[in-house]
Amino acid sequence: MTTDPAALTAALIRCPSVTPADAGALDVIAAPLAEAGFTLTWVERGGIRNLLARWGDKGHPRTFGFNGHTDVVPIGNEGDWTHAPFGADVEDGVMYGRGACDMKSGVAAFVAAAIDFVQETPPDGALLIAITGDEEGDALDGTIALLDHMKDQGEAMSVCLVGEPTCPNEMGEMLKIGRRGSMSAWFTVTGVQGHSAYPHRARNPLPAMARLMDQLASHELDQGTEHFDPSTLAVVTIDTGNPANNVIPATCTSCVNIRFNDAHTGAALADWLRAEAAKVADAFDVTIELEIKISGESFITQPGPFSDIVVNAVQAETNRTPELSTSGGTSDARFIQAHCPVIECGLVGQSMHQVDEHVSVAHIHQLKGIYTRVLRDWFA
Structure with missing residues (x-):
């Protein structure tokens, strides 16, 4: 049977x-x-x-x-x-x-x-x-x-x-x-809160975050490998939690998800994310904290x-x-x-x-x- x-x-x-x-x-x-x-x-x-x-x-x-x-x-x-x-x-x-x-x-x-x-x-x-x-x-x-x-x-x-x-x-x-490998990265950009009428007295985290997300999303990770399509990076959220239109917020957060092929390792991509964040932090005089979770390697x-x-x-x-x-x-x-x-x-x-x-x-x-x-x- x-x-x-x-x-x-x-x-x-x-x-x-x-x-x-x-x-x-x-x-x-x-x-x-x-x-x-x-x-x-x-x-x-x-x-x-x-x-x-x-x-x-x-x-x-x-x-x-x-x-x-x-x-x-x-x-x-x-x-x-x-x-x-x-x-x-x-x-x-x-x-x-x-x-x-x-x-x-x-x-x-x-x-x-x-x-x-x-x-x-x-x-x-x-x-x-x-x-x-x-x-x-x-x-x-x-x-x-x-x-x-x-x-x-x-x-x-x-x-x-x-x-x-x-x-x-x-x-x-x-x-x-x-x-493909999978990893997510959470960014927190911290500046100085202030009145939107006096932006010179604040350090706005939003332009820094916008620049960073654009640079990451615009970057070509690779063109694919023998058995894999090109790796991808997707910006999945940008948040400030700011309900006021006359306040420059102190912080802004975002998350990206990367699906990567065998041209990369999670550790190497994490190093790249940290380096890009550091360059933007210096350019905008803000601090950027980064949390990374690698769910699996390719x-x-x-x-x-x-x-x-x-x-x-x-x-x-x-x-x-x-x-x-x-x-x-x-x-x-x-x-x-x-x-x-x-x-x-x-x-x-x-x-x-x-x-x-x-x-x-x-x-x-x-x-x-x-x-x-x-x-x-x-x-x-």
């Missing part, structure tokens, strides 16, 4: 696991894995519950890994949904609910594939399934905690497949072999035997040759890339995080087929 990934998806959707709540989602996955002979380890850190399931010998030199998450983003206004956000309703072959696309269906597909694979054709090797409840949140105590635990216990994946949705429009059109899994296996599996199941892409935002692959080669392969992501998030039931079964082929060919 095969494992039905659509039924497993529905059971997961019915768990209202809005990050960081688990709401029983991991137990839905744990039960069939344990029944299939997987050894379960619960890794809890910072109030987050994570699951590591292993089939085969610990520390086996040929260990295939899957990674995913069962936490979801909030539903927003429930009244805007035409289907219950946690109902897993199916209409015209489409299943609705928060997490249907991102990414309870992906988790269900690789869990179902792994269970059936080890029972039907036990491989010479091991499988590790790492599932977190902290991907949509701060992501500090989820996949990172699992990787830390694995390191402490001498566990390691040879390669890892992440089940995030990767296709923009059609099933099978794209894989992710890397991701990375690339070079095309090769692993990506060939995934591409061939996608071709066989969808009749499409997927593009090897590095586009999009960040995912937990940014943590795994320091551990082993990692590729992301999943469903169409058009509805993720939206009202009436949904997934084609046929695509869930198709994705299980892709993962099954990947396992069969990788262990062959």
Whole structure:
């Protein structure tokens, strides 16, 4: 009897696991894995519950890994949904609910594939399934905690497949072999408050901030690299909190977000931001404080035997040759890339995080087929 990934998806959707709540989602996955002979380890850190399931010998030199998450983003206004956000309703072959696309269906597909694979054709090797409840949140105590635990216990994946949705429009059109780095920087410019009729008695932080933001936004970071589009910098907010039109404020704040390719490191970009801020501070006789958060570095899994296996599996199941892409935002692959080669392969992501998030039931079964082929060919 095969494992039905659509039924497993529905059971997961019915768990209202809005990050960081688990709401029983991991137990839905744990039960069939344990029944299939997987050894379960619960890794809890910072109030987050994570699951590591292993089939085969610990520390086996040929260990295939899957990674995913069962936490979801909030539903927003429930009244805007035409289907219950946690109902897993199916209409015209489409299943609705928060997490249907991102990414309870992906988790269900690789869990179902792994269970059936080890029972039907036990491989010479091991499988590790790492599932977190902290991907949509701060992501500090989820996949990172699992990787830390694995390191402490001498566990390691040879390669890892992440089940995030990767296709923009059609099933099978794209894989992710890397991701851009992401970082944000918050600037606080401080001058001297004063009357707007006597600007010479004040030091206005606004012209300094305007100059700095213009210089940063106008700067060409690069023209792209072999596998990446050009890096981008976006000014996302400039604020003074000043309600008066006759007062020059003392401070002004702003934030920029940078998505960068493998021509840069977060540290090098941070140095550049500090240098630009220092030049503007000197020119306008103000002080500029800077806070920087690097969410992840850019990375690339070079095309090769692993990506060939995934591409061939996608071709066989969808009749499409997927593009090897590095586009999009960040995912937990940014943590795994320091551990082993990692590729992301999943469903169409058009509805993720939206009202009436949904997934084609046929695509869930198709994705299980892709993962099954990947396992069969990788262990062959």
